[in-house]
Amino acid sequence: MNENLAKTDLKNLTQEKLVQFVESLGQPAFRGRQILAWIYRPGITEFEQMTDLAKEFRAILAKTAFMSRFDEVMVERSRDGAVKFAFRLVDGQIIESVMIPEEDRNTLCVSSQVGCAMGCRFCMTGTMGFRRNLSTAEIIxxxxxVRDWALAHGQPPLTNIVFMGMGEPLANFDNLLDAISILTEQRGLDFSNRRITVSTCGLVPQMRELGDRTDVNLAVSLHAANDAVRTSMMPINKRYPIAELIETCRTYRQKRRKRIMFEYTLLDGVNDADADAIQLAELLRPVPCKINLLAVNPAGDASVRSPSNERVLAFQKILRDQGYTVFIRTSRGEDISAACGQLAGQGWVDAKVEKKENAVNP
Incomplete structure (x- = not known):
């Protein structure tokens, strides 16, 4: 039997919850803040390393708590510089993250669930079905x-976090919020809110709550400008159709000058015509926004094909002529199945597994 089953994983706890935990042990609140400042330092794996805590308290922590970490990391490097990481969870499930180095940033695409229940036509993760939510600790x-791997391999530090990996982040809402709290807490991982983006397929009630409770960036996977096409691509549109989604985006609470990012994956002959671009421009008029175009990557549905570069550029031009800021996202990591929509927890058996020193769960 795993002795940690009876202990509290401190990486599941926000600063507020960590304070409550130490108070339950008869300790003053500031001890919780002290512990948080230790947990997320590179190389900290044992309570004995927390030298400003009394020896007796460290012994109590060792009996009641632990600090989880991934003990097996599968690493695959793409020709284009992207790096895919696969992590085996305690129940044997596998999740994937992707690090995308760029000239001015180093972004990590993080998973929030094992599999996904949304069933989007062009996404490989959806073919897994939904298996379970990740805990806060598994997200963190x-x-x-990846931070430790980058440090050990002389890579630049992580600068940006995007919740665009496996799963629908807003369907794991409470654990997502706790993870964001730890990511942005100065004593935690100390990321700026403006460096964190949460992507959603359009869970309207959770979108509203996210805006009320955080100040991170929002990205909305739209992918079509009318209900008929979007429903054929994304079953969630039956529950929250486009009009409701766009109204939620229009009234979304965010800081002045912030804009929602709309993600639009182009499928050949499905949503990439000039008329689609014109309809999209009209649809998004009420919302301060940017648009991110991406030609679809090979995924689960063999009938899904990528449009030509010329078609993507023509689509972009129509939107730009209408006054929108429009980016074309370059697909990264396609040769290792790490591109957008390709994460599915595959290839662990045949791939090289890198084991890191001091990475075994206590």
Whole structure:
């Protein structure tokens, strides 16, 4: 039997919850803040390393708590510089994250669930079905593991976090919020809110709550400008159709000058015509926004094809002529199945597994 089953994983706890935990042990609140400042330092794996805590208290922590971390990391490097990480969870499930180095930033694409229940036609993760939500610790440990790997391999530090990996982040709402709290807490991982983006397929009630409770960036996977096409691509549109989604975006609470990012994956002959671009421009008029175009990557549905570069550029031009800021996202990591929509927890058996020193769960 795993002795940690009876202990509290401190990486599941926000600063507020960590304060409550130490108070339950008869300790003053500031001890919780002290511990948080230790947990997320690189190389901290044992309570004995927390030298400003009394020896007796460290012994109590060792009996009641632990600090989880991933002990097996599969690493695959793409020709284009992207790096895919696969992590085996305690129940044997596998999740994936992708690090995308760029000239001015180093972004980590983080997973929030094992599999996904949304069933989007062009996404490989959806073919897994939904298996379970990730705990707060499992979300955070992706960031910690990749940070440590980058440090050990002379890579630039992580600068940006995007919740665009496996799963629908807003369907794991409470654990997502706790993870964001730890990511942005100065004593935690100390990321700026403006460096964190949460992507959603359009869970309207949770979108509203996210805006009320955080100040991170919002990205909305739209992918079509009318209900008929979007429903054929994304079953969630039956529950929250486009009009309701756009109204939620229009009234979304965010800081002045911030804009929602709309993600639009182009499928050949499905949503990439000039008429689609014109309809999209009209649809988004009420919302301060940017648009991110991406030609679809090979995924689960063999009938899904990528449009030509010329078609993507023509689509972009129509939107730009209408006054929109429009980016074309370059697909990264396609040769290792790490591109957008390709994460599915595959290839662990045949791939090289890198084991890191001091990475075994206590």
């Amino acid at each position: 440990n992706q960031v910690c593991a």
